[in-house]
Amino acid sequence: MSERNGSEIAWNRRRILAAAATGIVGSTVAGRASAETLADVPAREPGADLGALSARSKYVQIGRIPEAGPGRRNVDPADAINSKAPLQKLIGAITPSDLHYERSHAGAPDLDPSKHRLLVHGMVRKQLVFSVEDLKAMPAVSRTIFLECTGNGWENWKKADGNLTVQNTHGLVSTSEWTGVPLKFILGLVEKEAASTWMLAEGGDAAAVARSIPLTQEIVDEAIVAYGQNGEPIRPAHGFPIRLILPGMEGNLNIKWLRRLKFGEQPWMTRWETARYTQLLANGKARQFQLRMETNSVITQPSGTMQIKPGYNRISGLAWSGHGKIARVEISTDGAESWQDAQLNLPALPKAQTRFQMDWIWDGKPTKIVSRSIDDKGNVQPDRDSFIAKMGTNALFHYNAQQTWSIDQAGRVQNVLS
């Protein structure tokens, strides 16, 4: 074989790999035209003028999808209660702010920061009012943190609809860098009384969403009154001008449009922590103040409604835990019979999403792929059967069972329970 033929073969192999990759991510690109030789690649030409904002490429189609409750998809945005992040099209571990999942209880209010105030009162020696400028002048911290809606995964409690994407099943989790004032600094300013063990956080939205927050050492040490997200002021959908960030805790506890912190010695038992975000068990009792988001992971490529080809495939996904760092992710490509370690894209940050990946040669036979994560506290993401045995099928919130995707002979990927 001549040297020329050898390089042609290598080139063809690269093309095959590229084609395989296209099969996985091709849905993000519209109107792909092939360039068979370099002569087909369009000539260089002067580009667009400079502008105030840089938009996405017109070749990239990516967006969130507004949905209502479980099974209520493709709804009018006016009827939606959340908007899910396109996990199957995201790259790396950070979620762009405009693609960060959104959940609100009375829409995103239009708040003028010059008129917004934070009242801190109750069991404190100094009851104080802060402006947004006051908060921005205080010492600040930044942390990369995942937020997850308490209802993430709720499509799969009772049954698995085969034609769901990972955006439908797991799109209520996102990761941003959040910047703001450590809650601890504000506690010092107001001189919180030692006897106060609970804090009510309330939003400035129409529903005035309010949650009682237990002042554990972990929460006091890690909570942030944030005004920045991914290097810019927090966007209105995510709490502009200020919101609470409680790393590792359920999404709705991270009160958006924050306007009041009140200190007391018992929980207030608001609607959201009694009637709403509690988990009904099979025996009719409900778990309450199950605040921490559990050890979780999902394969995003390939995932529901995609189609793969036999041969080389790269499996990739996201893992996260409200307990700490992701220590390990294992992948099974034979329906949870055997497991292999996935590679983690480092650094794996505590209470942030971590990207994982693994090479896989698919032999073309029907199979099932599934991931499970393990965090640095030793928590293992449960398989579905043991998870349901513990939580029943009525809990609605805090679903973190392993996600299985089935692959049929044609390479079609479908959502299944296990």
Place this chain on the structure above:
Amino acid sequence: MSCRRKVLLSGAAVFALVSSAVASEFGRPATPNEIALWDIDVRPDGKGLPQGAGTVARGKDVFSENCAACHGDNGVGGIKDRLAGGQGTLASAMPVKTVGSFWPYATTLFDYIHRAMPYQAPGSLSVDDTYAVAAYILSLNGILPPDGKLDSHSLPDIRMPNRDGFIPEPEFSNGSK
């Protein structure tokens, strides 16, 4: 600025900064009158309930004008949350969670209506009408009689059917009742 950067190295150092004169640079004292404007929360022991009263009969009218469009004529069959019935279903395959079957505290009902309802105009009901509509919703669930009424003293004394239906997470149950 370099001085500030140093104190950011640890949470403890941030905390220590506060005890210095810097504390006076941030915020201003809140006055009792302005706190009263925002201090709307109500606890299970009734702390935070404003003075006022309302009857089931008045509540029926308030409900029909402000609530029935979303929640149905009798708190059932509307496009939004069902408010009545469902008692005895929580351990079934199709649990029906309503105020009567699921909510553990009647004080939460007042707090929620007062802060968040009606959806299009939260806070628009008077205090008396809020007691009245809470009384009506409790009557739909058989918790108050048709000639019943509610005020700041009687509301916290109501024992909801599912009062003992919750298991607080041990890690976060410090001080919860």
